[in-house]
Amino acid sequence: xxxxxxxxxxxxxxxxxxxxxxxxxxxxxxxxxxxxxxxxxxxxxxxxxxxxxxxxxxxxxxxxxxxxxxxxxxxxxxxxxxxxxxxxxxxxxxxxxxxxxxxxxxxxxxxxxxxxxxxxxxxxxxxxxxxxxxxxxxxxxxxxxxxxxxxxxxxxxxxxxxxxxxxxxxxxxxxxxxxxxxxxxxxxxxxxxxxxxxxxxxxxxxxxxxxxxxxxxxxxxxxxxxxxxxxxxxxxxxxxxxxxxxxxxxxxxxxxxxxxxxxxxxxxxxxxxxxxxxxxxxxxxxxxxxxxxxxxxxxxxxxxxxx
Amino acid sequence: xxxxxxxxxxxxxxxxxxxxxxxxxxxxxxxxxxxxxxxxxxxxxxxxxxxxxxxxxxxxxxxxxxxxxxxxxxxxxxxxxxxxxxxxxxxxxxxxxxxxxxxxxxxxxxxxxxxxxxxxxxxxxxxxxxxxxxxxxxxxxxxxxxxxxxxxxxxxxxxxxxxxxxxxxxxxxxxxxxxxxxxxxxxxxxxxxxxxxxxxxxxxxxxxxxxxxxxxxxxxxxxxxxxxxxxxxxxxxxxxxxxxxxxxxxxxxxxxxxxxxxxxxxxxxxxxxxxxxxxxxxxxxxxxxxxxxxxxxxxxxxxxxxxxx
Numbered sequence: 015x016x017x018x019x020x021x022x023x024x025x026x027x028x029x030x031x032x033x034x035x036x037x038x039x040x041x042x043x044x045x046x047x048x049x050x051x052x053x054x055x056x057x058x059x060x061x062x063x064x065x066x067x068x069x070x071x072x073x074x075x076x077x078x079x080x081x082x083x084x085x086x087x088x089x090x091x092x093x094x095x096x097x098x099x100x101x102x103x104x105x106x107x108x109x110x111x112x113x114x115x116x117x118x119x120x121x122x123x124x125x126x127x128x129x130x131x132x133x134x135x136x137x138x139x140x141x142x143x144x145x146x147x148x149x150x151x152x153x154x155x156x157x158x159x160x161x162x163x164x165x166x167x168x169x170x171x172x173x174x175x176x177x178x179x180x181x182x183x184x185x186x187x188x189x190x191x192x193x194x195x196x197x198x199x200x201x202x203x204x205x206x207x208x209x210x211x212x213x214x215x216x217x218x219x220x221x222x223x224x225x226x227x228x229x230x231x232x233x234x235x236x237x238x239x240x241x242x243x244x245x246x247x248x249x250x251x252x253x254x255x256x257x258x259x260x261x262x263x264x265x266x267x268x269x270x271x272x273x274x275x276x277x278x279x280x281x282x283x284x285x286x287x288x289x290x291x292x293x294x295x296x297x298x299x300x301x302x303x304x305x306x307x308x309x310x311x312x313x314x315x316x317x318x319x320x321x
Numbered sequence: 322x323x324x325x326x327x328x329x330x331x332x333x334x335x336x337x338x339x340x341x342x343x344x345x346x347x348x349x350x351x352x353x354x355x356x357x358x359x360x361x362x363x364x365x366x367x368x369x370x371x372x373x374x375x376x377x378x379x380x381x382x383x384x385x386x387x388x389x390x391x392x393x394x395x396x397x398x399x400x401x402x403x404x405x406x407x408x409x410x411x412x413x414x415x416x417x418x419x420x421x422x423x424x425x426x427x428x429x430x431x432x433x434x435x436x437x438x439x440x441x442x443x444x445x446x447x448x449x450x451x452x453x454x455x456x457x458x459x460x461x462x463x464x465x466x467x468x469x470x471x472x473x474x475x476x477x478x479x480x481x482x483x484x485x486x487x488x489x490x491x492x493x494x495x496x497x498x499x500x501x502x503x504x505x506x507x508x509x510x511x512x513x514x515x516x517x518x519x520x521x522x523x524x525x526x527x528x529x530x531x532x533x534x535x536x537x538x539x540x541x542x543x544x545x546x547x548x549x550x551x552x553x554x555x556x557x558x559x560x561x562x563x564x565x566x567x568x569x570x571x572x573x574x575x576x577x578x579x580x581x582x583x584x585x586x587x588x589x590x591x592x593x594x595x596x597x598x599x600x601x602x603x604x605x606x607x608x609x610x611x612x613x614x615x616x617x618x619x620x621x622x623x624x625x626x627x628x629x630x
Binding site: 021023031032033035036038039040042043045046047048049050051052053054055056057062064066112115116119120122124126130132133134135136137138139140141142143144147148149151152154156157158159162189194197198201221253256257272273276277287290291294295297298302 | 341345346349350352353356357359360361362363364366367370381382383424425427428430431434436437443446447450452453454455456457458459460461462463465466487488489499500502503505508523527532533534536537558561562563564565568569580583584587594597598601604605608609611612613616619620623624
């Protein structure tokens with residue numbers, strides 16, 4: 015808790031020094047972050063473009079109407095919305111599972127566990143460009159490594175250039191972030207009192223019983239954190255789509271729609287910033303509602319396990 | 322347990338029979354190696370491709386290169402204005418991170434100490450940022466129309482005559498750097514850490530006649546080095562890896578950071594994977610080296626929002 019204290023340094027004339035030195039940081043923060051964040055709602059009711067000096071006029075709910083209800087284009091948007099939810103569901107569940115398995119494995123007394131921990135976290139720091147280009151090469155059709163690999167099982171795919179592109183982006187997304195989930199689980203695992211494990215071992219608990227009755231309930235904070243972060247993160251994630259497949263019908267998620275509409279990437283090079291602002295408010299509300307729902311579920315779970 | 326310890330913590334032995342333990346161990350290694358293949362594979366493929374000639378790559382994309390020549394590296398370096406991109410990335414990262422950290426310490430210190438009125442409300446202002454809608458669109462309007470802002474716009478460009486008030490801060494290095502001068506999570510990390518520094522220190526500094534700014538620079542900053550390292554590292558990584566803002570705000574080759582440059586390079590030489598792979602490796606090397614040396618700061622910083630130490 016921040017308590018207010020008499021500023022020890024403020025002898026008479028220097029009373030304003032803290033404010034003076036705080037001003038640049040705070041001012042820039044308000045100007046660059048908070049102000050624009052709040053203004054997004056206002057822009058969503060206008061027909062703002064990306065052209066300087068063009069008059070901006072108030073259009074009421076037109077942008078929302080067009081985005082959600084009007085004609086063929088809104089079909090695409092609703093599709094994008096559904097795809098965003100699918101993306102969220104798959105990424106959340108699979109990344110959660112893989113992260114948990116990784117954490118359980120590297121938390122054992124195994125030689126090389128440090129190497130695996132380090133390795134699984136590497137993609138997180140590489141950024142979308144490296145992640146994306148790396149996998150573009152790895153998923154190269156016609157003799158690429160993944161192509162060769164699935165070929166052994168008699169399968170084939172056009173990967174990022176074909177109809178399954180959306181699912182391959184999901185694979186890369188999970189690959190890129192599973193290490194993050196793992197680290198959070200690892201922190202949770204390491205905070206479980208060792209007496210609990212020992213007591214369970216003395217009682218002759220099997221591995222599964224140990225996990226079910228000790229590890230899983232004790233892991234509640236990490237489980238909840240990962241659950242929430244995965245949901246919120248995957249709803250907003252879209253940059254790998256940009257690097258891996260570009261703006262292509264049948265793959266876009268909401269975040270990408272916002273960017274593409276706002277910055278002329280939809281093919282017709284118009285910067286529909288008012289419309290994009292409305293789309294980003296729709297996405298924001300989606301994140302808010304799902305985030306709060308998840309938070310509610312998580313809080314109930316926490317009460318159940320931790321009292 | 323703090324996050325910094327997560328990666329290095331020792332492992333407890335949970336008991337169990339020897340035979341069962343050996344079975345578990347074998348199964349564990351099998352699964353870990355299967356995972357690892359998907360983490361090492363793409364990297365290995367990148368390295369392997371970067372040493373191939375183009376015909377060699379087309380003949381056999383997956384196999385190992387016939388000989389190890391660094392031609393692709395030197396050619397990619399020359400072809401793509403890489404030195405320029407790299408320099409830009411370096412400028413953006415170093416300048417924005419330095420400015421951000423110095424400004425933030427002067428925001429975090431009085432907030433942590435309660436030396437300014439409403440410090441609690443100020444901290445809340447940074448916490449709620451995580452729950453606000455994205456700033457993307459209005460931010461663009463702000464940068465584009467920066468010259469038209471009453472007073473501020475005139476003032477700004479009177480101090481910066483080389484800038485064009487007409488185009489605002491769009492497609493300028495200054496404008497791009499400005500975008501990276503905020504980071505609420507970084508600020509919150511600093512506030513929390515400064516709270517752990519005893520207040521008696523301030524008192525004795527005052528008694529010794531040490532001024533406010535001098536105290537922050539010479540006494541506080543060395544004491545909060547771990548937090549500074551964490552914030553610097555996560556902020557710098559964010560800037561180095563940024564692609565979206567570079568795509569939105571920068572339109573000329575002279576201003577591209579390496580990420581944007583690489584996407585442009587991909588657009589031109591997209592099918593020349595050996596060169597592209599060499600270029601990707603050159604982009605990731607600095608990050609990879611940094612990661613290996615500063616792992617604990619990087620991981621604690623990146624997960625700071627998630628785990629309460």
